[in-house]
Amino acid sequence: MAVCDLILKGGLVVDGTGAPPRRADVAVEGERILCIGDCSAYQASEVIDVGGEVIAPGFIDVHTHDDWAVLNTPDMSFKITQGVTTVVAGNCGLSAAPFVPREGLPAPFGIVPGGEARFASVEAYSAAVKRAKPAVNVRLLVGHSSLRAGAMQGALERAASGPEIADMAQALDAALRQGAAGLSSGLDYPAALNAPAEEMITLARVVASHRDKTYTTHMRDEGDGVIISVKEALETGRRSGARLVISHHKCAGRANFGKSQKTLPMIDAAMREGDVAMDVYPYVASSTALIARFLPSAEEIKVIWSKPHPAMAGRMLDDIAKEWGVSREDAVAQLQPAGAIYFDMDEGDLQRIMMHPAAMIGSDGLPGTEKPHPRLWGTFPRVLGRYVRELKLLELSQAIHKMTGLSASKFGIQDRGVIAEGKRADLVIFNPDVVADVADFDHPERPSQGISHVIVNGAIAMANGVQTDAKAGRFLS
Ligand SMILES: [Zn+2]
Known part of the structure; x- marks a missing residue:
């Protein structure tokens, strides 16, 4: 035998x-x-x-900021306990490599507490992963803002020059040759808000020149400007020829609830001509740095960490402002640097997006925070428990496909994602019959x-x- x-x-x-x-x-x-x-x-x-x-198949978390967690906390319990076996790191324009150390950079820098270590090349980063021996596999995207920090002198709140874009393209090309999965952008953040669409198209063309690589984008505006932002993202994909993944697709702010009924048909049309997909997490609250510009779209805001005021972690922003006798904006200024959870989405949009055939599951969890968004610990079981078993929104095999086979095919992950x-x-x-998330906003871990x-x-x-x-x-x- x-x-x-x-x-x-x-x-x-x-x-x-x-x-x-x-x-x-x-x-x-x-x-x-x-x-x-x-x-x-x-x-x-x-x-x-x-x-x-x-x-x-082990779940593939296509949207993470785990670049540093796999090195700092290699047991990766918050992923293993969900059944996640591979994480795609380096999302939203921010990656651990390649990068030249530099201080005082605006968001998305600083959104991942503990994410200070920088690696000069993808090769150096992959060697660090090998030494750390994490419990999960790691695939890395190269962050556009990280490239900008390496190529641009002075402030990042401007368009890059021709020679600076050429430098970024060269660094990106080297990173892709060293095994990066593609390029990510975070156009909603100050470090890239002033990067014109043309800058992205030039860089996405480098992605398209390599086999099986991906351009992912945290779009310029997920609120009032969500439709025009989807248009820009699809246009960047079409003109560059790169495979496009729209990150954590959402329609933020009450005035924009229901707009997925417009954005998804736009994505359908683009899918007939090119390779387009998206990721989504199963919650109606988002989480990132505490930024004044993001305040208007949220009904409620929970502070999850603050460097100068650690005791405020877990408190509502309105309560903090009231206690301090200041405006919300002043409270935000005093709490910096800080992170927050924004309750800013509609369940109808979430379900519509999740059901779309091109939607994959990605947690967007932020490790290393005091009171993280529960998506860090609960995303995958929540889809299987709440959206498959309880709400019957998806068939089990469909939901698994969105966590495995589809994900592997969109991120050039060979040999995994299917049994x-x-x-x-x-x-x-x-x-x-039992699988479920247990983490919630009060007990996120x-x-x-x-x-x-x-x-x-x-x-x-x-x-x-x-x-x-x-x-x-x-x-x-
Ligand atoms: Zn993002």
Whole structure:
């Protein structure tokens, strides 16, 4: 009888392609999937009786700011406990590499507390990941604002010059050759707000000149200007020829509720001509730096960290302003640097966007904050519990596809995202009747329930709901 390392017995395999669930065993040898279906020809040194639970590809979190967390907190519990086995880092224009150290930069710099370390090249960053041995795999996007900080002298609140754009293009090209997944922008933040569309098109053309790379964008305006911003993003994709992913698509601010009924048909039309997708997280509140410009779109704002006033973490901005006897704007100024949660979205838009065939799940979680947005710990189980089981908004196999197969295909992740013989053994086992997020806005760091086992590159990272010491994650180039 042939031998192998591990057999998962009696599972309901949801393979990540969108195909319906099927009863099957899965056998693993080394880092790869050896057999799916009847694996009785193999004898394994370890057998896990799955007892009818779902076996899915490990979830790919396509929208993260985990560049530093994988180095600083390599156990990555907030991801492993959700069944996430790969994170795409470097989103919203900010990445740990490539970057020349420089002080006093505006947002998105500073949105990730603990995100100070900079690496001169993607190669240097990938070496640091290798040394840190994180529990999850890491794919890295190159941040446009990070490129700007390296190429531009002085303030970033201006358009880059021709020679500066040429420098950025060269650095981007080198980063892509060293294994970066693509380019991300954060045009809503001061570090890139003044970058004209032409600057992005020039850089997105560099992305398009490489095989299987992606341009992701946190658009210039997700509130009153959301429609014109979608138009700009689609235009950048079309004119550059780059694959486009619209980051955390939303319509922020009461005046803009329902506008996804306009933006999604625009995306549908663009998908007929080019490669366009988006990511979304399952909450009606956003989170980033505390910035005065973002105040008007939110009904309520919760401060989650403040360097000069750490005691204000977890308090509502209005209460702080009242207590201090100052305006909201003055309170914001005194709290700097700070981060916040903005309650600024409509459930109808969220559901419409999540149901769209081109929407992937990405948490946008911000690690390292005092009172993080619960999406950091709860995103994937929340989709499976609330939106699949309770609201029946998505079929299970559809939802899994948005967390795995679709995600791998949009971020050039080879060999992962689907369960097939010969693929890497990144797997999650969960109980579909129980899986749910437990983290909420008052208790954001609670692990989810219903995730039984997580396997990363063939190593068991979680067994019977308890995380192991396995640190089998890689930098994915
Ligand atoms: Zn963003």
